[in-house]
Amino acid sequence: MHNSLLSSVAARSVCRLYRHGNLGIKRTTNLSLSYLYMDFRRSFRSDAALRALKTCETDVENDDDGFNLVLYKYPSFSAALAALFARRYHSLRRLPATVLPFSSAEPLRVEDLKIQGLKKCYLLGFIGPGGFAVELSRFIPEVIAFDHRKVTAKRVLELEGCPGNLQLRVDVSKSSARAVYEYFSGKLTEGVSLTLLNEQEESRVLRIFNFIEDDDLRLRNQPDIQPFKIGLRQLQLNLNSITNPHLFDQLVEMDPAELISRGESHVSSRLDEARKLLGAEFKIKLGRGFYGECLCIRADGHAHLSHEIGDELSKRSAAAGLRPIGAVVFMKRGLRGNLKMCLRSASGDADTAEIAKVRLSNSLIILRELFNLIELLDIRHTAAVAGQVPAPSSYAWTNMVNGLCHHNLRLNIYFLYV
Incomplete structure (x- = not known):
């Protein structure tokens, strides 16, 4: 003693x-x-x-x-x-x-x-x-x-x-x-x-x-x-x-200084890679608009960058006047062809946990047919804004979502376009 x-x-x-x-x-x-x-x-x-x-x-x-x-x-x-x-x-x-x-x-x-x-x-x-x-x-x-x-x-x-x-x-x-x-x-x-x-x-x-x-x-x-x-993890000790x-x-x-430098370098390289994937994002509503609107992007083959993509997308979403949340969707093994969506935010003002309380997770599983429909309607909505085609019926669109939406999502998360 x-x-x-x-x-x-x-x-x-x-x-x-x-x-x-x-x-x-x-x-x-x-x-x-x-x-x-x-x-x-x-x-x-x-x-x-x-x-x-x-x-x-x-x-x-x-x-x-x-x-x-x-x-x-x-x-x-x-x-x-x-x-x-x-x-x-x-x-x-x-x-x-x-x-x-x-x-x-x-x-x-x-x-x-x-x-x-x-x-x-x-x-x-x-x-x-x-x-x-x-x-x-x-x-x-x-x-x-x-x-x-x-x-x-x-x-x-x-x-x-x-x-x-x-x-x-x-x-x-x-x-x-x-x-x-x-x-x-x-x-x-x-x-x-x-x-x-x-x-x-x-x-x-x-x-x-x-x-x-x-x-x-x-x-x-x-x-x-x-x-x-991150530097410690990269060291793989x-x-x-x-x-x-x-x-x-x-x-x-x-040396902690070397670990910090290694971590910063790793983060920087991943952010550069994530930014190259942006540019095809579109707007969605969360919970029929109850949780606001944000930008979403499809990122198949880049699930390992979902955090970085989501953070950057959340910044673009905030700059566009939407909620500072980024939704990243990608295919993943074991989901029987369905898709996974991750919600990320780089802002302390937006806590994706409020949405997670409904879903019990910041990751959502979406039917591929539903997401394909979302992408199709996004193209139709863009054309409607340009005056090329009539705007889609919100009532008809909602019914299609209800028919395709996974039962765990039906009462929780819908994606509706304005």
Whole structure:
């Protein structure tokens, strides 16, 4: 323990929420940068992980000091960064430790961790499913878990039979990575003049902390958060320390300025590509005009650019005096020849969620015959404006839409031309 507060908490043998600096739990969300990495359901209870645990057991059979185990949540950038600090601490202190990813897709089991010589277990970014942490504390002398999520804070309050050798350090006011960094930094400086990071590393890491917390806690204080996340995603960093033995070297060398630059470059190239596809948009009404009017475009083969196309289209829609919403329609596999429509807005004044409340999604499925009819009537409407043909009957057009419209759309979203 690095301070008297933690010592007294452990001595009283109770589970506590560590509310650093306040008496209450601040509101936050259960969002993090982990959504940047896809979980392919790979087995993390792999032979390699089990062999690593068995090797540790063999190495300490005749060693009274034992070893520590560090499990970090996968796939989570924040937790991987926390694992870096735990690993650096044990290395500087010359303490034997094993660092492994812990995935809910195929997690390590409690019985896997019943290893001779295991003295302490750290859980970084999670407390485990069900009573996982409590079960571990029944045979491991000390278990320390770190998390920042509000849902975890609620779970801790509901846990029963929590022993005194289990510390659940749930602080919803900071990211788990920062909490772990502060924890091991405090332990490292006890009696010695060591630091987890050198001056250059610390400068980069502290800025990364700001981006992580801005995303995890939804603070929205960092103007470059989107380019940072995109740059991080483009990096395609493998956060599995088993299959990527260079993970922690890559993390400590990561430069947030380079990630932001990479993200901005990626966004710029996609916007340029999206703008080239515009020019054939037309006007639609949403919900028979109840949700206003906006511009729409067909973008088959460019579904990967739907966000950028929608954002640019929403700007053109606003410039035309319509709602700042862009509707992007494209064909997609698995829809039996029907079409998908995505609603996007680059303006904070227009929230497509108000339409999504009716559809329960910002994406709509439209019958191809209906959309073809929309395009046909758009051509007829353009000709009518030019005085070449009579304007289409609004009553007849509405009846045709009612006949073709998907049953989930019939009462929700219609496309009517003015």
